[in-house]
Amino acid sequence: MIQRIKTFSALTLAVLAFLTATTILIANRESTAPVRDADDVIVPGHIAAMDRVRIGGIEQALLIRGARQDAPILLWLHGGPGTPAIPFAREYNAVLEREFLVVHWDQRGAGKSFYEPDDLPDSQLRLRENFVADTIELSERLIRRFHGESPPAERKLVLFGHGWGALLAVLAAKERPDLFYSVVAAGLPVNMRANEERSYDWALATARESGNELAVSELEAIGRPPYSSEERHAKVPTHWKWIMRQGGALFGRTSFASRLPVILLNDEYNLVDKVAFAEGANRILPAVWDEYMQIDLLRDSAALRVPVLMLHGRHDRQMDPELAREYYAQLRAPRKNWAWFESSAHAPMFAEPDRFYQVLRDWHADTR
Numbered sequence: 001m002i003q004r005i006k007t008f009s010a011l012t013l014a015v016l017a018f019l020t021a022t023t024i025l026i027a028n029r030e031s032t033a034p035v036r037d038a039d040d041v042i043v044p045g046h047i048a049a050m051d052r053v054r055i056g057g058i059e060q061a062l063l064i065r066g067a068r069q070d071a072p073i074l075l076w077l078h079g080g081p082g083t084p085a086i087p088f089a090r091e092y093n094a095v096l097e098r099e100f101l102v103v104h105w106d107q108r109g110a111g112k113s114f115y116e117p118d119d120l121p122d123s124q125l126r127l128r129e130n131f132v133a134d135t136i137e138l139s140e141r142l143i144r145r146f147h148g149e150s151p152p153a154e155r156k157l158v159l160f161g162h163g164w165g166a167l168l169a170v171l172a173a174k175e176r177p178d179l180f181y182s183v184v185a186a187g188l189p190v191n192m193r194a195n196e197e198r199s200y201d202w203a204l205a206t207a208r209e210s211g212n213e214l215a216v217s218e219l220e221a222i223g224r225p226p227y228s229s230e231e232r233h234a235k236v237p238t239h240w241k242w243i244m245r246q247g248g249a250l251f252g253r254t255s256f257a258s259r260l261p262v263i264l265l266n267d268e269y270n271l272v273d274k275v276a277f278a279e280g281a282n283r284i285l286p287a288v289w290d291e292y293m294q295i296d297l298l299r300d301s302a303a304l305r306v307p308v309l310m311l312h313g314r315h316d317r318q319m320d321p322e323l324a325r326e327y328y329a330q331l332r333a334p335r336k337n338w339a340w341f342e343s344s345a346h347a348p349m350f351a352e353p354d355r356f357y358q359v360l361r362d363w364h365a366d367t368r
Contacts, residue, residue: 058120182308232285
């Protein structure tokens with residue numbers, strides 16, 4: 001009997017060890033598929049790589065994909081802050097890889113670049129000192145790596161940003177215009193204090209018009225922005241919840257739930273990364289809140305020395321479209337253009353991916 005117990009215990013331990021090892025393997029498994037052409041054939045000489053590079057003193061994650069390694073570089077700056085785009089890259093925007101060498105970057109503290117507070121304190125999550133500086137450093141590295149032997153006029157890249165990422169793009173281009181063919185800004189936050197006031201007014205007015213008593217009650221309870229850093233945790237989630245639930249963030253959607261399967265089934269993200277996807281925004285937003293609320297591009301960045309394309313979803317109430325139009329009207333740049341996306345709210349590149357591709361391709365052809 002004792003021998004049977006010993007045997008059973010050894011077998012149990014072996015099974016537990018196997019299951020633990022398997023769980024660890026699955027939790028850390030990640031891959032990215034080959035780049036394919038319009039006929040679903042793997043493109044010879046393509047690049048499909050997941051990489052980690054040291055930027056601003058810490059390792060950060062990249063997804064690099066393109067049919068040609070000598071194609072124009074498109075550096076994609078995700079929004080949030082802290083909401084990566086890697087899980088959505090191939091689902092919605094794989095066609096970009098035929099024209100561009102697309103580089104998705106999980107910014108410090110987000111997704112695959114997530115760090116615990118002990119390893120990445122709030123003092124290293126600063127808008128200009130860290131995020132804008134990282135953008136410039138990464139741009140320089142990518143140009144050296146892929147276009148280092150090109151003529152000087154071609155040692156540049158296209159900088160695309162969404163929301164928070166659009167802000168980083170504008171600030172980086174203002175500081176280092178020599179690095180960029182152009183800036184493409186989707187859902188640009190122009191003046192965050194004014195934006196929060198206008199989005200709140202829209203959410204409350206919409207709730208009253210539709211007779212949504214719960215939304216009216218909750219919005220009236222938190223009061224109109226601006227909110228201090230101390231109030232942010234208690235009030236902003238309610239404010240933003242009613243923008244989302246009334247269709248002001250995702251056109252035709254009232255929650256983020258439709259995006260969750262894309263994240264959960266994504267191959268580039270392992271299990272740990274998927275958990276970090278949710279944690280990143282919770283870490284970064286409080287750290288940058290005060291700086292973010294002080295942004296006023298009309299005051300500080302109304303002149304840029306690179307071409308600028310601004311994209312905006314017609315139904316976006318997360319970033320006020322009228323503020324963006326005011327900025328566009330006053331913007332001084334070598335060339336500028338504006339494109340409405342009629343069936344989009346805050347994420348036109350995901351809501352209307354075909355139009356996004358056509359607009360971006362034509363813009364680059366005209367401004368390169």
